[in-house]
Amino acid sequence: MTMLTLNRVTRYFGGLAAVNDVSFEAEANQITGLIGPNGAGKTTLLNLISGLDQPASGEIRFMDRAIQKLPPHKINQLGIARTYQNIRLFAEMSALDNIIVGMHTQGKAGLLSAALSLPGYRAEEKRLREQALQLAERLGLGSFCNTPADALSYGDQRRVEIARALAAHPKLLLLDEPTAGMNAAETARLGELILSLRDEGLAALVIEHDMSFIAQVCDHVVVLNFGEVIARGTVDAVKSDPTVVAAYLGEEEAADA
Amino acid sequence: MNIFSEFWATYGSVVQFALINMLLGISIYFTLYTGLLSLANAGFMGIGAYVSAALTIHAGTPFPVSLLVGALSAALIGWLLGLPVLRLRDVYLAIATLGFGEIVRITAVNFDKFSGLTLLGGAQGLDGIPKLTTPVSLLFVLFILCIFLVQLHRSRAGRALAAIRRDESVAATMGIDVYQYKLLAFVLGAFVAGLAGGFSAHLTRFVGPNDFSFSAAVNILAFAVLGGTLHWSGALVGAAILTILPEALRFMKEYRGIVNGVILVLVIIYLPHGLVNPKWIRGIFRRKEAR
Amino acid sequence: MFWQQVVNAIWLGAVYSLFALGYTLVFGVLGILNLAHPSLYMWGAFIGLVCVTTLHLPIWLALPIAMLGSGLLGVLLDRIAFKPLRARNAPHLATLISSIGASIVLINVAQGIFSAQVSRFPFDIFPVRVLKFGSVSVTLLQLTILGISMLIMIFLRWLIMGTRQGQAMRAVAHNAVTAARLGVPVDRIIMQTFFIAGALAGAAGVLLGLAFNSISPFMGGPMNLKGLTVIVLGGLGNIEGAVVGGFILAFSEVMSVAYLSSDLRDAVSFILLLIILLVRPNGLLGRASVKRA
Ligand SMILES: Nc1ncnc2c1ncn2[C@@H]1O[C@H](COP(=O)(O)OP(=O)(O)OP(=O)(O)O)[C@@H](O)[C@H]1O
Numbered sequence: 025m026t027m028l029t030l031n032r033v034t035r036y037f038g039g040l041a042a043v044n045d046v047s048f049e050a051e052a053n054q055i056t057g058l059i060g061p062n063g064a065g066k067t068t069l070l071n072l073i074s075g076l077d078q079p080a081s082g083e084i085r086f087m088d089r090a091i092q093k094l095p096p097h098k099i100n101q102l103g104i105a106r107t108y109q110n111i112r113l114f115a116e117m118s119a120l121d122n123i124i125v126g127m128h129t130q131g132k133a134g135l136l137s138a139a140l141s142l143p144g145y146r147a148e149e150k151r152l153r154e155q156a157l158q159l160a161e162r163l164g165l166g167s168f169c170n171t172p173a174d175a176l177s178y179g180d181q182r183r184v185e186i187a188r189a190l191a192a193h194p195k196l197l198l199l200d201e202p203t204a205g206m207n208a209a210e211t212a213r214l215g216e217l218i219l220s221l222r223d224e225g226l227a228a229l230v231i232e233h234d235m236s237f238i239a240q241v242c243d244h245v246v247v248l249n250f251g252e253v254i255a256r257g258t259v260d261a262v263k264s265d266p267t268v269v270a271a272y273l274g275e276e277e278a279a280d281a
Numbered sequence: 282m283n284i285f286s287e288f289w290a291t292y293g294s295v296v297q298f299a300l301i302n303m304l305l306g307i308s309i310y311f312t313l314y315t316g317l318l319s320l321a322n323a324g325f326m327g328i329g330a331y332v333s334a335a336l337t338i339h340a341g342t343p344f345p346v347s348l349l350v351g352a353l354s355a356a357l358i359g360w361l362l363g364l365p366v367l368r369l370r371d372v373y374l375a376i377a378t379l380g381f382g383e384i385v386r387i388t389a390v391n392f393d394k395f396s397g398l399t400l401l402g403g404a405q406g407l408d409g410i411p412k413l414t415t416p417v418s419l420l421f422v423l424f425i426l427c428i429f430l431v432q433l434h435r436s437r438a439g440r441a442l443a444a445i446r447r448d449e450s451v452a453a454t455m456g457i458d459v460y461q462y463k464l465l466a467f468v469l470g471a472f473v474a475g476l477a478g479g480f481s482a483h484l485t486r487f488v489g490p491n492d493f494s495f496s497a498a499v500n501i502l503a504f505a506v507l508g509g510t511l512h513w514s515g516a517l518v519g520a521a522i523l524t525i526l527p528e529a530l531r532f533m534k535e536y537r538g539i540v541n542g543v544i545l546v547l548v549i550i551y552l553p554h555g556l557v558n559p560k561w562i563r564g565i566f567r568r569k570e571a572r
Numbered sequence: 573m574f575w576q577q578v579v580n581a582i583w584l585g586a587v588y589s590l591f592a593l594g595y596t597l598v599f600g601v602l603g604i605l606n607l608a609h610p611s612l613y614m615w616g617a618f619i620g621l622v623c624v625t626t627l628h629l630p631i632w633l634a635l636p637i638a639m640l641g642s643g644l645l646g647v648l649l650d651r652i653a654f655k656p657l658r659a660r661n662a663p664h665l666a667t668l669i670s671s672i673g674a675s676i677v678l679i680n681v682a683q684g685i686f687s688a689q690v691s692r693f694p695f696d697i698f699p700v701r702v703l704k705f706g707s708v709s710v711t712l713l714q715l716t717i718l719g720i721s722m723l724i725m726i727f728l729r730w731l732i733m734g735t736r737q738g739q740a741m742r743a744v745a746h747n748a749v750t751a752a753r754l755g756v757p758v759d760r761i762i763m764q765t766f767f768i769a770g771a772l773a774g775a776a777g778v779l780l781g782l783a784f785n786s787i788s789p790f791m792g793g794p795m796n797l798k799g800l801t802v803i804v805l806g807g808l809g810n811i812e813g814a815v816v817g818g819f820i821l822a823f824s825e826v827m828s829v830a831y832l833s834s835d836l837r838d839a840v841s842f843i844l845l846l847i848i849l850l851v852r853p854n855g856l857l858g859r860a861s862v863k864r865a
């Protein structure tokens with residue numbers, strides 16, 4: 025089943041087409057990789073999907089609903105959550121509080137029941153807290169729950185962000201370079217986590233530069249270059265695709281020069 | 282006369298002003314806590330003051346009713362103003378709310394003339410308002426408000442407000458309807474400012490159109506900025522200091538304006554979180570728990 | 573009657589523009605909304621007044637001295653209230669609050685020195701001459717104010733568009749970090765920007781002080797709302813926009829007083845401001861043009 029469909033999506037910054045006529049699908053129960061050289065338009069694409077930015081043209085459908093004009097909170101409520109390339113945690117809040125904020129859509133107690141401390145509110149707070157703790161445990165953050173987010177290591181911060189996104193019980197998870205700043209062991213563990221989440225029914229769109237990580241988790245890969253899709257398919261097929269090789273080689277040559 | 286009643290005879294009104302200013306500090310705390318600079322609170326205070334005073338004088342309603350209707354009117358106007366202006370971002374919001382006190386003034390001055398009624402007293406203002414504000418009523422309302430704030434910060438809504446202040450777009454991608462929560466903070470602030478206005482009118486026994494100008498808005502801002510906007514108790518501390526110090530130090534009374542201005546600049550530059558830092562508060566509680 | 577109103581609106585609009593230019597310039601270059609700008613305007617008026625009354629200088633000398641004084645005050649303001657915040661990259665909210673604090677200090681100091689009373693220029697400071705063109709009359713003072721405002725605006729335009737200073741200013745407006753890397757002395761450019769903005773405010777203060785012959789520590793308050801309306805009309809940071817906005821506001825005010833009710837004059841700018849903010853928050857002319865130019 026197709027979960028996310030991009031149909032000829034385009035976004036310009038001034039004269040630059042950061043995302044140009046991009047079409048692809050992400051399947052339910054699959055991890056889709058989104059790769060490409062620096063500046064290819066990957067993050068821009070994630071912003072478009074999560075509603076932080078709107079495409080100039082084209083359509084984005086999530087579970088058979090056009091979402092490209094919806095505000096970000098509506099998109100999240102439909103079941104899309106994300107992380108950020110440059111970590112954007114709520115710095116002075118504790119790791120656990122960050123996760124609990126991510127559970128916003130999971131609660132429904134109103135201001136009045138909170139103000140009067142009604143039983144419904146208290147039960148809900150307890151439930152949210154327990155779930156947040158479980159999530160923290162699952163991501164290996166159990167011992168940092170009360171640490172302010174900005175006091176955590178880079179890798180831990182990334183995991184708090186992932187936990188915060190998962191807290192919304194999304195159907196589709198968007199990850200922007202989740203392993204950046206993680207060591208090899210952390211990266212491997214994250215890969216396992218993503219696979220186990222997939223087995224529980226979660227779909228994900230993962231931006232990554234680490235090709236072995238992509239090979240570990242992705243069922244399917246989309247390659248972007250200069251805002252356009254230049255290849256898609258299984259990891260192996262894409263790796264040996266001459267246009268992809270040329271795109272990455274071009275980047276290395278540019279870097280060498 | 283015992284010591285207490287002597288003290289009260291001299292300082293009773295200062296204490297009550299301090300309590301009213303605490304209400305005002307809290308009123309702007311709601312918006313600052315959400316990361317919004319709104320300068321409309323003096324205007325909301327004016328609405329609360331005028332409406333409650335007019336009710337008491339002309340309709341003879343009991344004080345709590347006047348007070349509540351005044352505050353609700355301020356909240357309603359706050360909602361109407363907030364609907365459009367909260368779509369605006371930082372600087373633009375400050376600009377849009379800056380002139381609101383002026384609108385309240387113009388309305389107050391011209392209301393009777395245009396409506397043909399004698400309700401608000403035009404440029405002269407309303408005097409002869411019965412003195413119904415008591416320290417007990419003020420303390421009671423403040424107490425309820427503090428409980429509300431404690432609960433708010435432990436609730437989903439409170440977390441959403443805190444998230445919006447820190448990163449609005451991240452908050453939005455976590456399912457938080459940023460606009461609605463901003464509106465909530467704005468309206469809560471208007472309500473509390475309206476309450477403060479009602480208390481103040483029934484304490485000074487007078488409401489004038491010039492009491493809710495830009496400089497009144499700045500005073501209110503100074504309460505919250507001095508105390509700090511990361512924890513609600515900051516607004517109380519700031520209001521208490523800025524009300525009581527000028528009484529204690531004569532030179533401060535004369536130069537009150539300068540002192541407020543200097544405090545705003547210095548605190549923002551050297552003490553950006555204000556006097557009350559929630560980390561210390563949490564530290565105190567943790568130590569208690571450990572015992 | 574109508575043409576008389578048009579003439580009134582034109583010279584008034586010129587001074588509004590003059591005042592708003594500095595306001596919008598600082599926003600364009602630094603992204604700061606300096607709410608103390610109206611206090612510089614007030615100080616300019618007082619410095620001009622002191623030159624004339626205490627030092628017995630002629631008005632044509634008092635004007636540049638007032639501009640110099642309020643310009644320097646602008647620089648001082650930046651050093652004290654804004655530079656430390658810039659250094660730590662503080663949020664917008666902090667800058668706004670700091671500028672509010674600074675404006676309160678400036679107003680209260682003026683009140684301490686010059687008293688809260690309204691001060692006036694001596695009556696003989698400027699020859700009272702009324703020129704008649706058909707049914708329309710203009711005073712020599714109004715014509716002079718218009719002329720001086722226009723000259724200053726043309727000079728400013730040349731400064732920003734035609735000199736290296738202006739080029740550097742635009743570079744800082746576009747991106748201060750890149751500008752610094754390219755060797756632009758960013759800190760000096762910022763000082764110059766504040767000086768120019770302050771001087772423009774001071775000029776407006778003296779000219780309007782002359783026109784209405786009423787100078788008080790609180791004269792900046794109503795002007796603040798007008799100035800904000802003007803720069804929002806033109807688009808924050810937009811130089812040409814501020815000029816256009818100044819005339820639009822002056823026309824709206826003059827016409828609403830003439831044809832509606834004078835009670836409404838004070839409300840006009842706020843209503844205009846709200847409408848523009850809600851309908852076209854980037855101003856009538858679109859985006860900030862200190863950057864684009
Ligand atoms: N807000 C913006 N304004 C102007 N240009 C932008 C903006 N955001 C991105 N761009 C440009 O769009 C292009 C795509 O950027 P994007 O961040 O999407 O790339 P990316 O594939 O995520 O790269 P990286 O691997 O470095 O993160 C780049 O050329 C970038 O400079």
Ligand SMILES: [Mg+2]
Nearest residue numbers: 066067068109
């Ligand atoms: Mg990226």
